Amino acid sequence: MPSNQVRRQDGLILILWIVIAALAAGTVVSFTLFHRHMNSILAMADGGTAFRRHFAYVGDPSNSFQNAIYEAASQEAAANGDYVESVGSSLEMSYSLEELMNIAAASAPDGIIVNAIDNADMEEAVNSAAQQNIPVICVGTDIYGSKRSSYVGISYYTLGQAYAQCILPLQKDAQQRVLVIKSPEEHTTGQALILSGLHDALRQSGADSSFSITYQTVGDSKSFSTAEAVEDLFAAGDLPDILICLDETSTTCTCQAVVDTNHVGDVAIFGYYVNDVILDALQKEVISGSLTVSTKEIGKSAVDSLEEYLSTGFTSEYSPIGIESVIPENADAYASDNAGASETESGEETS
Numbered sequence: 001m002p003s004n005q006v007r008r009q010d011g012l013i014l015i016l017w018i019v020i021a022a023l024a025a026g027t028v029v030s031f032t033l034f035h036r037h038m039n040s041i042l043a044m045a046d047g048g049t050a051f052r053r054h055f056a057y058v059g060d061p062s063n064s065f066q067n068a069i070y071e072a073a074s075q076e077a078a079a080n081g082d083y084v085e086s087v088g089s090s091l092e093m094s095y096s097l098e099e100l101m102n103i104a105a106a107s108a109p110d111g112i113i114v115n116a117i118d119n120a121d122m123e124e125a126v127n128s129a130a131q132q133n134i135p136v137i138c139v140g141t142d143i144y145g146s147k148r149s150s151y152v153g154i155s156y157y158t159l160g161q162a163y164a165q166c167i168l169p170l171q172k173d174a175q176q177r178v179l180v181i182k183s184p185e186e187h188t189t190g191q192a193l194i195l196s197g198l199h200d201a202l203r204q205s206g207a208d209s210s211f212s213i214t215y216q217t218v219g220d221s222k223s224f225s226t227a228e229a230v231e232d233l234f235a236a237g238d239l240p241d242i243l244i245c246l247d248e249t250s251t252t253c254t255c256q257a258v259v260d261t262n263h264v265g266d267v268a269i270f271g272y273y274v275n276d277v278i279l280d281a282l283q284k285e286v287i288s289g290s291l292t293v294s295t296k297e298i299g300k301s302a303v304d305s306l307e308e309y310l311s312t313g314f315t316s317e318y319s320p321i322g323i324e325s326v327i328p329e330n331a332d333a334y335a336s337d338n339a340g341a342s343e344t345e346s347g348e349e350t351s
Contacts, residue, residue, distance in 0.1 A: 051083040055306060056104035058087050058097060059115035064275045065248050065295060066115045069139055072299025073113055080307060084113070101125035111135045111306035118143050118190060135309045137302045142318075144189050150305045152298055152319040156190045160197025162291050162323050164205070166270045167242050171210045179240035181230075181254075182217045183247035194246060211242075218250060227253040234261040241267065248273040251290060255281035274326050274334065282331040289327040297321050 057073060059066035074084045087104040088095055095103065097114070098121040104112050105128060112129055116122050116138045123146045126136050130147035142151040170176060180198075182191050195215070202208040218229035230253040233239075245251040251271030255278055258264055269287040271278060281287045301319045309315040326334045 051081065053077075053080075053082040053110040053310070055082060055084045055303070056087050056107065056109040056112045057084050057114075058100045058104050058112060060097065061086065061089055063115075063248070065273050066140065068295035069113075069115060069299045069302070072296040073303050074299075076300040076303040080303070082110075082303070082307075084303070085109070096121075098122050098125050102128065105129040105132060105134055108132070109134065110310060111137065113137045113139060113302045113306070115140045116143050117141060122146075135306055135315075137305050139298050139302050141190060149309050150315050150317055150319060152301045152305060152321065154293055154321055154323055156193035157197040159291065159323060160194040160199075161201040162197075162325065163194070163244055163270060164198050164201030166289055166291070166325065167211065167244075167268070168202070168205055168207055170242060170268055171207055175209070176211050176242055177240040178211050178213045178242040178244065180213060180215045180244045181246060181250045182215055183250065184217055191246060214240075226250055227256070230254050231257040231260060234258060234263050239263060239267045243267050243269045245269070245271040248275065248278075251287075252277045255286055258286060274338075279326075279331060279335055282326055282328050283335070285328045289325060292324050292326055293321045294324070 055073070055077060057070045059070060061067065070084065070086055077084045087107075088100045091103075097117055098119075101112070101114055101116075101122065102125050104114075105125070112134055114122075114126070114136060116126070118141055123143050126138070126143055126146045126148050129136050130149070135149040136147075138146075138148045138151045138153075140153050142148075142153065167176070167178065180195065195213075198213070199208065202211060216233075218226055218233065226249050230250060234257045243254065245254055248271075251273065252275060254269055254271065258267070258269065264286050271287060271290040272292070274282070274290055274292045278287070278290050282290060298321055301321065305315045305319060
C-alpha cells in the first residue's frame with residue numbers, strides 16, 4: 001500500500017479514536033455531575049433537612065402526561081419525608097430514556113420510577129438496575145419480561161374495550177371505516193392488547209361487521225414530526241369515519257390538524273389523555289371524546305409501591321389504574337374537578 005494511503009488511513013483511525021474518547025469523556029463527566037448533584041440533594045434541602053429516602057424518576061420532561069405523574073409522585077414522597085429527583089432535568093446534554101435510566105441507576109437511589117418504553121434497550125437498563133438491588137416501578141407503559149418490581153398503569157386490553165364502547169353508538173347501516181393511529185413509542189405487545197380488546201368487545205356486542213378497522217403509525221413520537229404527519233393525513237382528504245388516537249401526542253396534534261384543515265365534524269375522533277389542548281377541543285366539540293387516567297393516582301401508587309417494597313421486600317406486580325371517559329357533555333365538569341392539573345406540551349390552544 002502506498003505510504004500516503006497508509007498515512008491517510010492512520011489519520012482516519014486516529015480521528016475515530018479521538019471521537020470515541022470524547023464521547024466516553026462526556027458520558028463520564030455527565031455521570032459524575034449527576035452523582036454529585038444527587039449527593040448534594042440528599043445531604044441538604046429546605047435549610048439542611050435530610051431526606052429519608054431518595055427516588056429517581058425517569059421520563060420525558062417535554063411530555064405533560066409524564067410531568068404530571070412526576071409531580072404527583074413528588075408530592076406523595078414529600079408527605080413521607082422522601083424525595084423524588086427528575087433525572088436529566090439538571091443535565092445540559094440530551095439523553096434517551098434508556099440512557100437516563102442507566103444514569104439514574106448509577107446514582108444508586110433507593111428506587112426508580114420510570115415512564116418506560118418497551119424495547120430491548122430499556123429492558124436491559126431496567127434489569128441492570130434490578131441486579132443492583134434497586135427496585136424499579138414502571139408507569140404508563142409496562143416492560144414485558146423485565147425484572148421490574150411492579151407496573152402501575154392501565155390494562156391495555158381494558159383500554160381497547162373502552163374504545164369499543166366509544167364507537168359502538170356510531171353504528172350505521174353502512175360499514176364504518178375506523179383508523180387507529182398507533183403510537184411509535186409503544187411496543188407492539190401493548191398496542192396488540194389494545195386492538196385485541198377493541199375487536200373482542202365489538203365481536204361480543206355483535207357489531208364487529210359494522211366496523212372496518214385499519215391501523216397506521218404516524219410520526220416518531222416527537223410532537224413536531226407527528227403534527228406534520230397528522231396534518232398530511234387530514235390534508236389527503238380520504239378520511240375515515242372514525243379516528244382513534246392511542247397516545248397524547250397524536251391526540252393533541254389531531255385536535256389542531258382537524259381545525260387547520262377545516263374537517264371539524266367530518267370524522268369522529270377519540271383520543272387518549274386530557275391536557276389543555278384536548279380539553280379545549282372537547283369543550284368546543286372538535287373531537288368526540290378522550291380516554292384518560294388519573295396521573296395523581298399513578299404517581300401516588302408508584303411511590304406507595306416503592307415504599308411497600310422497601311419495607312417488606314414485596315409489592316404487587318401490577319397496580320391497575322382506572323380509565324375515565326371525557327366527552328363534550330362532561331368536559332366542563334372534568335375541567336372543574338381538575339383545575340390547574342393539566343398542561344399542554346406546547347402551550348397552544350385549539351382555535
